[in-house]
Amino acid sequence: MRLTTKGRFAVTAMIDVTMHGVRGPVTLAAISERQRISLSYLEQLFGKLRRHGMVESVRGPGGGYNLARDAETVTVADVILAVDEPIDATQCGGLENCLDDRRCMTHELWAGLNAHIFNYLRSVTLADLVRQQRQPRGGEHAVLQDHRHPAGSAASPEPVTAA
Amino acid sequence: MRLTTKGRFAVTAMIDVTMHGVRGPVTLAAISERQRISLSYLEQLFGKLRRHGMVESVRGPGGGYNLARDAETVTVADVILAVDEPIDATQCGGLENCLDDRRCMTHELWAGLNAHIFNYLRSVTLADLVRQQRQPRGGEHAVLQDHRHPAGSAASPEPVTAA
DNA sequence: TTTTAGTTGACTAAATCGTTCGGGTATTAT
DNA sequence: ATAATACCCGAACGATTTAGTCAACTAAAA
Numbered sequence: 001m002r003l004t005t006k007g008r009f010a011v012t013a014m015i016d017v018t019m020h021g022v023r024g025p026v027t028l029a030a031i032s033e034r035q036r037i038s039l040s041y042l043e044q045l046f047g048k049l050r051r052h053g054m055v056e057s058v059r060g061p062g063g064g065y066n067l068a069r070d071a072e073t074v075t076v077a078d079v080i081l082a083v084d085e086p087i088d089a090t091q092c093g094g095l096e097n098c099l100d101d102r103r104c105m106t107h108e109l110w111a112g113l114n115a116h117i118f119n120y121l122r123s124v125t126l127a128d129l130v131r132q133q134r135q136p137r138g139g140e141h142a143v144l145q146d147h148r149h150p151a152g153s154a155a156s157p158e159p160v161t162a163a
Numbered sequence: 164m165r166l167t168t169k170g171r172f173a174v175t176a177m178i179d180v181t182m183h184g185v186r187g188p189v190t191l192a193a194i195s196e197r198q199r200i201s202l203s204y205l206e207q208l209f210g211k212l213r214r215h216g217m218v219e220s221v222r223g224p225g226g227g228y229n230l231a232r233d234a235e236t237v238t239v240a241d242v243i244l245a246v247d248e249p250i251d252a253t254q255c256g257g258l259e260n261c262l263d264d265r266r267c268m269t270h271e272l273w274a275g276l277n278a279h280i281f282n283y284l285r286s287v288t289l290a291d292l293v294r295q296q297r298q299p300r301g302g303e304h305a306v307l308q309d310h311r312h313p314a315g316s317a318a319s320p321e322p323v324t325a326a
Numbered sequence: 327t328t329t330t331a332g333t334t335g336a337c338t339a340a341a342t343c344g345t346t347c348g349g350g351t352a353t354t355a356t
Numbered sequence: 357a358t359a360a361t362a363c364c365c366g367a368a369c370g371a372t373t374t375a376g377t378c379a380a381c382t383a384a385a386a
Contacts, residue, residue, distance in 0.1 A: 002167060004167070044376090059385095061330040113284070190363090206365085207365095222351080224355070226352090226362050
């Protein structure tokens with residue numbers, strides 16, 4: 001699981017499609033203007049999203065993109081994996097005998113972290129994000145309350161936003 | 164919060180220091196050989212780790228690197244932020260008037276996701292990972308049992324490992 | 327049939343990743 | 357002192373990724 005700006009662009013665009021797609025398809029030009037993402041970059045992203053079954057295209061005037069599945073069933077992990085096909089970070093290619101005769105540390109290590117992050121991203125749907133988006137935003141970060149987790153052991157005062 | 168292989172290398176190296184640093188400093192050459200990471204790349208990474216107060220260096224023969232803090236207090240987030248200084252993905256530079264007059268979607272959106280991932284990575288310490296590493300590895304992924312979370316809503320059959 | 331809008335592919339500049347090289351400087355051992 | 361060790365620094369490199377551009381094409385609607 002890799003987390004880059006590319007996947008964020010894709011999720012943002014998919015949210016736009018979800019929010020503005022209630023009446024008919026959404027054009028990439030409209031997404032480009034609303035979200036300030038280059039039209040040609042959106043073309044690349046939506047090519048992958050379409051090939052991965054995330055969206056359907058309608059050609060011709062009045063055309064654009066629709067969600068191929070219900071927003072409740074499309075997860076953030078789906079979108080990210082569609083545009084940001086993951087490379088494994090174990091540098092042993094998934095083999096077991098990567099370092100000497102025992103398996104390398106990286107193997108088990110990142111498998112656990114990846115699994116956690118992946119499971120979280122898989123638990124958040126586009127519908128969740130749209131709901132969150134429509135809220136007139138309450139206090140600080142009351143977003144996605146059902147996915148609470150244990151607080152960090154070290155209470156570091158670093159800012160969380162834009163990290 | 165960006166997640167690339169660079170941060171993974173750094174965490175792997177820090178685990179190596181933690182595990183092998185019980186008696187004296189650990190040389191980069193040893194880490195390089197054990198973890199199969201280029202020595203010069205390690206030098207770059209440890210330069211940043213040192214400047215961020217993660218490790219202390221001892222020069223000369225018998226020198227190397229020691230943890231600057233106790234392994235119980237060094238989190239994965241600390242290490243990743245040290246080497247992989249994050250760029251904000253909001254393309255508005257943290258400003259509020261990024262899109263038209265209302266704040267752009269990306270802003271609030273990724274703040275929430277970032278916060279969750281960041282909080283998780285901040286809840287895992289080097290000591291946790293070393294403990295996990297020393298275990299003779301039980302079943303599938305019984306790693307880090309205290310940090311359980313709700314299962315994903317969509318039970319997709321995709322493999323989680325090496326994602 | 328002309329216009330709209332998606333589809334595809336090639337192509338680019340910039341950044342990042344991981345690496346290599348070549349020099350330094352501080353510390354220890356001889 | 358001198359040599360060996362090991363950190364320190366910076367430049368450069370190829371490969372990949374990022375983000376964007378452009379041009380030609382196809383399907384559908386007006």
